[in-house]
Amino acid sequence: xxxxxxxxxxxxxxxxxxxxxxxxxxxxxxxxxxxxxxxxxxxxxxxxxxxxxxxxxxxxxxxxxxxxxxxxxxxxxxxxxxxxxxxxxxxxxxxxxxxxxxxxxxxxxxxxxx
Amino acid sequence: xxxxxxxxxxxxxxxxxxxxxxxxxxxxxxxxxxxxxxxxxxxxxxxxxxxxxxxxxxxxxxxxxxxxxxxxxxxxxxxxxxxxxxxxxxxxxxxxxxxxxxxxxxxxxxxxxxx
Numbered sequence: 001x002x003x004x005x006x007x008x009x010x011x012x013x014x015x016x017x018x019x020x021x022x023x024x025x026x027x028x029x030x031x032x033x034x035x036x037x038x039x040x041x042x043x044x045x046x047x048x049x050x051x052x053x054x055x056x057x058x059x060x061x062x063x064x065x066x067x068x069x070x071x072x073x074x075x076x077x078x079x080x081x082x083x084x085x086x087x088x089x090x091x092x093x094x095x096x097x098x099x100x101x102x103x104x105x106x107x108x109x110x111x112x113x114x
Numbered sequence: 115x116x117x118x119x120x121x122x123x124x125x126x127x128x129x130x131x132x133x134x135x136x137x138x139x140x141x142x143x144x145x146x147x148x149x150x151x152x153x154x155x156x157x158x159x160x161x162x163x164x165x166x167x168x169x170x171x172x173x174x175x176x177x178x179x180x181x182x183x184x185x186x187x188x189x190x191x192x193x194x195x196x197x198x199x200x201x202x203x204x205x206x207x208x209x210x211x212x213x214x215x216x217x218x219x220x221x222x223x224x225x226x227x228x229x
Binding site for chain 2: 040
């Protein structure tokens, strides 16, 4: 059982380049989330989705876009990379999205923008 | 808005020492509370949770009690091991209609256990 899979694990971008961070889950979860983790900080929510075709902004959405065409996949798009987007990105999923629901995390993508 | 505050790290302990990591929260309503752990090079995984006041979550020798009167959810373990070295995150979640259970994290506390 793979759980939540993120690719790539590491990436270096130049300022102004674009890329897509991939996230796939095989648990048939309706809810999916993208977080970023900056050094010494907790995770902050970028975007989330409550089901295929439905996405919404989190706390720090600027500079990012998402789509959710299937239950399994929730890619995160960076259009014009900036140094401020240097971070570790985590994708997560949960079944019901209730307050006590457990979120399952991928291993993360470490991104550097130079 | 809702927030979570954890004690700052890093925390360095000797093996078999007692561990406490403090966590307090600010939230309206009735949040669920979580401790997640991040081992080096890995994603976060759930350590324990509590969904209502006075509930005690426990797992792998770790415990935390949901204290509504003090808005706290301190993590404790009676005897730490080197393998417990990791970053520990306290978090809260509230169900908002049609918005999922979004997690709000504290800044994380790094624990290092020496043999």
